[in-house]
Amino acid sequence: MRAPRSLYSRLLVWLLLPLVLLGSLMLIQAYYDARRTADRAFDRLLEAATLAIAEQVQWQNERLWLDLPPAALEMLATGAQERVFYALYNGQGEFITGNARLPGDARQDVESGDTLLYRDIDWRDMTLRQGVRRTRLEDWSLRERFEVRVAQTREGRAALTLSLLRGNLAYIGVMAGVAVVMLLLAVRSALAPLTRLRRAIRTRDPRTLAPLELPLPRELAELRETINELLARMRRVRANQERFIGDASHQLRTPLAGLSARAELALRQDDPQAWHDALKAMRSTSANTARLAVQLLSLTRLNNPEATPELVTTDLDRVARTALHHAWHACHRAGIDLGLETPDTPVTVRGIDWQLEEALSNLIDNARRYGARRITIQVSGSPPSLAVEDDGPGIPADKRLLVLRPFYRGTSDGEGSGLGLAIVDGIARSHAARLILEETPSGRGLRVSLRFPGEIS
Amino acid sequence: MKHLWIYLMAAWLSLPALGSDTIEYPASSESGSSARSLIVHGALDLPYVRPLLDDFHRRHPDIALRYRNFTTLSVHRRFLEDEERADVMISSAMPWQYRLANDGYAQPLETPNASAWPAWARWRQELFGFTFEPIVIVYHRELAERFGPITSHADLLQLLETHHQALQGRVVTYDPARSGAGYTYAIEEVRLSPRYWDLVAAMGRANTRLVDTTGEMLDGLAEGRFWLGYNLLGSYARDVVETNPDLKMAIPDDYALVTQRLAFLPRSAPHPETAEVFLDYLLSEAGQRVIAEQTTLGAVHPALQGPGTAQALRESLGDALRPIRLGPGLLATLDDLKREALLSHWRREYHRWLNLP
Structure with missing residues (x-):
């Protein structure tokens, strides 16, 4: 995996890359332009030289005659001291005179007047620019055709091309410089709101969950709204937590105050029997309080998203049997009929056995406390599920969601903590299982089931 | 050719x-x-x-x-x-x-x-x-005594025109048709001035001898056969003139070719x-x-x-x-047709006075 690049460099790369490409194209274009311009300028020399030579061509002694003007050759050698070649050919393509047998040009004549052709040729390991002039003698009775060919090396053209290019280069360089600076500034200013947002988040009081209020461009405003939504959720979560802590401390304070009052009362009496009764009551209360503390602890643990143990393959049958074993003694004492229904084949799910046992024991406990006489633990295979069915008073349909909230009690006279179903709900969620509260098929009592997702082999 | x-x-x-x-x-x-x-x-x-x-x-x-x-x-x-x-x-x-x-x-x-x-x-x-190496005129003491010193082409032209009778066969120069050096100098002098043709005509009138080398000219001058040599290579002439008191060397002061x-x-x-x-x-x-x-x-x-x-x-x-001049003009010097053209012109001027009726 590649390291994530900064937005800044990503923007720069994607903006600079086309810029560089464009700049290179401009350079190439500038080079060819300069070369063409230089060629045009120097081709005038070829034109002038061929004309100067052609003007000296005469018909004398029954043949073409040339009194070569030295100036025609001198003008081809500029400051760059080019090599110069010339040749005169007659209409039949025969060499008349010259210092080099230059090649002809196969292109067609123009319609009227002299034909002038320029081209680059490679000749004896030299790159030459050749000019060919085709014309004819205009005499009284004579129409003799001839061809003047001159050529020069390209040093002067190269020098002119270079100096033209240098001028263009400066121009392109300045443009590129301005473009790059503008680009840097633009990217920097475009990314400035991001910096502001970062600063605004960094400078916040870590305890505050107030929404972010700062003006941002549209793209970042969306991000700001998302953050604000997250913050709102966190505010709700915190409110819940605060209420939970308030409820929890209240729940713990009440039995502790009762204990304290009971001890106070007993101390004012001298009768050992009264002490004994007080101590028994206090033992019962402290046992309940301890149980409440345990439930609070497990609820906190279940609600901690960072401490989720890994799910392993768990046999629901064994879980049910263990829960039955733990609850058996208390039920037996209370005269409750506790039963277990399991399918023939073992049912396994991904889960944590102690949590599922805890859920079952909470459900059995709840049923027992709310006056059930008969409790049945059911394990079924398709879909895999755990259920506890009782013949107690049941829960009216409109309260079935409310009972899942911590400290909500179905009845005010019960001795439960109001945490049992909340814990079961938490366990169901950590197993991605559905918690279903419904009436028993018989229409009486409550059936609470955990339906697990899918079946695994 | x-x-x-x-x-x-x-x-x-x-x-x-x-x-x-x-x-x-x-x-x-x-x-x-x-x-x-x-x-x-x-x-x-x-x-x-x-x-x-x-x-x-x-x-x-x-x-x-x-x-x-x-x-x-x-x-x-x-x-x-x-x-x-x-x-x-x-x-x-x-x-x-x-x-x-x-x-x-x-x-x-x-x-x-x-x-x-x-x-x-x-x-x-x-x-x-x-x-x-300048191209020079060398003349015999006798000539200076009779007609005064020569210091320029103008002097030379005047001398040849006024005393062509006395100088018959006494002047020597390169034959441009046989000597490459003589031909090169001729081309250059034609470019410098049209009066060069007057000089050629005057030399023709004085029946100037045409030779192949500076050496021949110097030999003839030293022997006294010639009184004046035109267009000698200065570097070779200088040695001979310095050892021979009869000879004088002049670098023309109106124009002097340098090779x-x-x-x-x-x-x-x-x-x-x-x-x-x-x-x-x-x-x-x-x-x-x-x-x-x-x-x-x-x-x-x-x-x-x-x-x-x-x-x-x-x-x-x-x-x-x-x-x-060290430039492409030298290529024109080597052009065959140009050479023919120049030589025929040169011959025509050299015989200008002969052809007169």
């Missing part, structure tokens, strides 16, 4: 022929196996080149140097026929040397001396004119490193000082002053000096 050129060139500037004479300087024994070789082919007679070679050998004793002197014709022909490869080519036949360089036979020399060489005496870092020996390094040089050393030496202040002080060839180096240098000539003659 080509054959005609070959005959012409055979006559080019050759002093009484010494054949293809050779000087060899073996590498000193101390240099042992590191000895390097250098072969120079030139059209520059031994008395003039020897001081240079001596000095060069003293400075670079590890280089085994072989100098072969030819006529300009053979040096050119040998080069084209690839008969014996040379490291340095020296010749006074400027158009031929220029043509070889123009055709790409020379390689550039990129040393500080070469780069600093005056632009008028150099072409493309490839071709270097390292001497400065140069051109040197280049062939691309086919077998020892390019030593070749560069040698050519760089020719262009160095040291080499040029030898030319100025020990020869009559004339030093070009701008740092050198005093007798035997281009600077001194420039100071005394100023604008009158017309060095033959």
Whole structure:
């Protein structure tokens, strides 16, 4: 995996890359332009030289005659001291005179007047620019055709091309410089709101969950709204937590105050029997309080998203049997009929056995406390599920969601903590299982089931 | 047409022929196996080149140097026929040397001396004119006594026109039809002034003798057969005039052509490193000082002053000096048709007075 690049460099790369490409194209274009311009300028020399030579061509002694003007050759050698070649050919393509047998040009004549052709040729390991002039003698009775060919090396053209290019280069360089600076500034200013947002988040009081209020461009405003939504959720979560802590401390304070009052009362009496009764009551209360503390602890643990143990393959049958074993003694004492229904084949799910046992024991406990006489633990295979069915008073349909909230009690006279179903709900969620509260098929009592997702082999 | 050129060139500037004479300087024994070789082919007679070679050998004793002197014709022909490869080519036949360089036979020399060489005496870092030899008039004491000294072309024209009877057969110059040098000078003089044709006509009227070489002219002058020689190579004439009190040399003060020996390094040089050393030496202040002080060839180096240098000539003659331009105009000189055209014109002017009724 590649390291994530900064937005800044990503923007720069994607903006600079086309810029560089464009700049290179401009350079190439500038080079060819300069070369063409230089060629045009120097081709005038070829034109002038061929004309100067052609003007000296005469018909004398029954043949073409040339009194070569030295100036025609001198003008081809500029400051760059080019090599110069010339040749005169007659209409039949025969060499008349010259210092080099230059090649002809196969292109067609123009319609009227002299034909002038320029081209680059490679000749004896030299790159030459050749000019060919085709014309004819205009005499009284004579129409003799001839061809003047001159050529020069390209040093002067190269020098002119270079100096033209240098001028263009400066121009392109300045443009590129301005473009790059503008680009840097633009990217920097475009990314400035991001910096502001970062600063605004960094400078916040870590305890505050107030929404972010700062003006941002549209793209970042969306991000700001998302953050604000997250913050709102966190505010709700915190409110819940605060209420939970308030409820929890209240729940713990009440039995502790009762204990304290009971001890106070007993101390004012001298009768050992009264002490004994007080101590028994206090033992019962402290046992309940301890149980409440345990439930609070497990609820906190279940609600901690960072401490989720890994799910392993768990046999629901064994879980049910263990829960039955733990609850058996208390039920037996209370005269409750506790039963277990399991399918023939073992049912396994991904889960944590102690949590599922805890859920079952909470459900059995709840049923027992709310006056059930008969409790049945059911394990079924398709879909895999755990259920506890009782013949107690049941829960009216409109309260079935409310009972899942911590400290909500179905009845005010019960001795439960109001945490049992909340814990079961938490366990169901950590197993991605559905918690279903419904009436028993018989229409009486409550059936609470955990339906697990899918079946695994 | 080509054959005609070959005959012409055979006559080019050759002093009484010494054949293809050779000087060899073996590498000193101390240099042992590191000895390097250098072969120079030139059209520059031994008395003039020897001081240079001596000095060069003293400075670079590890280089085994072989100098072969030819006529300009053979040096050119040998080069084209690839008969014996040379490291340095020296010749006074400027158009031929220029043509070889123009055709790409020379390689550039990129040393500080070469780069600093005056632009008028150099072409493309490839071709270097390292001497400065004016074309002069030499006349006999007798002529000066009878008609006064000659200092310019105008003097000469007037003398020929007024005393053509007395001067019948007493004047000598190059035959442009047989001498390449004479032809080159004629081309240049035609370009300088149309009055040149008057001069040719006047020379024709005085029945001027036409010869092939400066040497022949100097011989005839020394013997007293001729009273005046026109267009002699100054560097060769100076030696003769200095030893012969009967002869006087004049560099015309209205215009004086100046020719140069051109040197280049062939691309086919077998020892390019030593070749560069040698050519760089020719262009160095040291080499040029030898030319100025020990020869009559004339030093070009701008740092050198005093007798035997281009600077001194420039100071005394100023604008009158017309060095033959080192440029593509020289190619026109070699054009066959141009040559025919010029020669027929030349003949016509030479016989102008004969044809008069």
